[in-house]
Amino acid sequence: QAQLVESGGGLVQAGGSLRLSCAAARSIFSIKAMGWYRQAPGKQRELVAQMIRGSSANFADSVKGRFTMSGDYAKNTVYLQMNSLEPEDTAVYYCNFLGTSNFSLWGQGTQVTVSS
Numbered sequence: 001q002a003q004l005v006e007s008g009g010g011l012v013q014a015g016g017s018l019r020l021s022c023a024a025a026r027s028i029f030s031i032k033a034m035g036w037y038r039q040a041p042g043k044q045r046e047l048v049a050q051m052i053r054g055s056s057a058n059f060a061d062s063v064k065g066r067f068t069m070s071g072d073y074a075k076n077t078v079y080l081q082m083n084s085l086e087p088e089d090t091a092v093y094y095c096n097f098l099g100t101s102n103f104s105l106w107g108q109g110t111q112v113t114v115s116s
Helices: none
Strands: 004-007 010-013 018-024 031-039 046-052 067-072 077-082 091-099 104-106 110-115
Touching: 004 091, 018 031, 018 091, 018 110, 031 077, 046 067, 046 077, 077 091
Parallel strands: 010 110
Antiparallel strands: 004 018, 018 077, 031 046, 031 091, 067 077, 091 104, 091 110
């Protein structure tokens, strides 16, 4: 059973936008970082964006200027706003929470497909 639940994926044309959401299935305390990863077919999972408590978000070079990230540590929620989507953004997107005791939680993933 996934401890994080993602939603918001879907099929969109190139140039379009999607907003991914991620929420914890139960209250989680002591989160030090929240992130979004993606995995395209035949490729390794890669970090898309990460937000460390007390710092602004960092983004992969491939999505800088197009994606933004926001989250609420108290509410255990994180969002990924994806604009100007490209076919190369097609992947399964996963959210991840890292805890101060180094636990790592993952969601089940949500499919994003960008058509050209």
